[in-house]
Amino acid sequence: MNRRAFFLCNLSCPRRCIYCDQEAITGEIHIPEPREVESAIEQLKEAVEICYFGGSFTCLSLAKQQAYLDIISKAPPGSQVRFSTHPLCFDKKVFSLLGNYPVSMIELGVSSLEDHVLDTCRRGYSGKEVLEVISLLLKKDFRVGVQVMIGLPGQTIESSLDDLEKLERVTGGKEITLRIYPCLVLKGTQLERMLVKGTYKPLSVQKAAEWAGIMIKKAQDLGFPVQRVGLQETASLSSSIVAGPHHPALGELARSEALVLVLLDLSAKGPWQIPSRQRSLLFGHNRYGLKILSESTGVCLEDIEKNILFC
Ligand code: SF4
Incomplete structure (x- = not known):
């Protein structure tokens, strides 16, 4: 199915995570209002997956969520909606609203499941809380995408592997999809200030490929598909990166690392x-x-x- 992505950059995020600047990542400055999404969608002839990325969708007011979700009724038959959001923004009212729409996937920005890493990154939740949310979403039969990061302050390869095992334990045999994002230092973020002070050291491209490769292999062993490694390349992203493992083919390099691990196992x-x-x-x-x-x-x-x- 074709996909149309709309970026609600940092909209309704409960707080600003230390590494994040969605405008820099996506290159989108304007946040589209529901009527603008509607006019982009209503001319389409084939079913489409409407995606709301870059913000915390379920943290929006219920009325605003409904306005964005209602656009599905203007899209060709068979269309679906997907969004990314913050793990803490789910309650009975949100679930009851989402139940009225063909939601193809909920992508949760998880980052890490280690409490000290989450605290440093100002994520605002504990690993235990996010695991409970994932378990609840799966029990309610939503397809779940989990966005994890590597190279965060205080994070290690071992803690990332531990995170995957914790995820596996709450899925109850259901599939989750992973996206792996190496931590980049963007201009003007708190992480840049940590870099300047010497309290954060970013990964090299080589180390990030190796770390992500180990994660891919582990994810394969656990039965989790890995949908993507690394951020989508944009001109805005390239010009905003101060430091970190930025490489246009990082995903390929990571998959090479994973294949080598598979071969060595054989x-x-x-x-x-x-x-x-x-x-x-x-x-x-x-x-x-x-x-x-x-x-x-x-x-x-x-x-x-x-x-x-x-x-
Ligand atoms: S990482 Fe996600 S939750 Fe944090 S500020 Fe960025 S978009 Fe918002």
């Missing part, structure tokens, strides 16, 4: 058989995946290459 030195469609994960980006495989096994690049068979 055999310590190869040979390995991989589907041709995964070729670029080893040979792309100047043989990024092959080089990691070579470093991890201690086998020279030339011999490693001979040990890769395509099927």
Whole structure:
């Protein structure tokens, strides 16, 4: 289904998280009113997924949420609505409102499940609270997307893996979709001030790819699809980044790291058989995946290459 995204930048966020500036991330300054969304949607001929991103949708007043949701009635038959929101903004009234609409997915900005990381980032909830919300959403049969971050202040690879296990325990066998966002330092944010003071050290591109790769492998083992790694590239984002693992192909590099981990699980030195469609994960980006495989096994690049068979 086609998707139309509307950015409600930082609209109704209960607080400003230390790393966030949605205008810089999306490049959108104007927040569309419901009537503007409606005029963009009503001309469409095919079913569409209307997406409200960049803010805390369920923290809006019920009347405003309803105004944005009602637009679905003007969209072609079969259309759905998806939004991102803050985990604390759910109550009986919100659930009763959402029950009237074809909600395809609720994306929760979770960041981390570690309380000290959440406190530092000014998220405003505990790990336990967000797990309760996820469990409730799944019990109410909503499809849930969980946005986690890596490289936050005080966060470690081990704590990220622990977060995935905690998530797995509350899903009760239901699927959740993950988006993994490496923490970037944007101009004018609290995180930039921490960087200047020396109290925050961002990840390198290499470290972020490795961390995200380990997460992807773990997510695969737990049965969670990973929908995306890294933010969507925009001119505004590029010009707002002060520091951090910004790379247009970070998602690919992370998937290369994950594939190498899978191969090493299968055999310590190869040979390995991989589907041709995964070729670029080893040979792309100047043989990024092959080089990691070579470093991890201690086998020279030339011999490693001979040990890769395509099927
Ligand atoms: S990270 Fe999410 S909740 Fe925090 S300020 Fe940004 S949009 Fe709002």
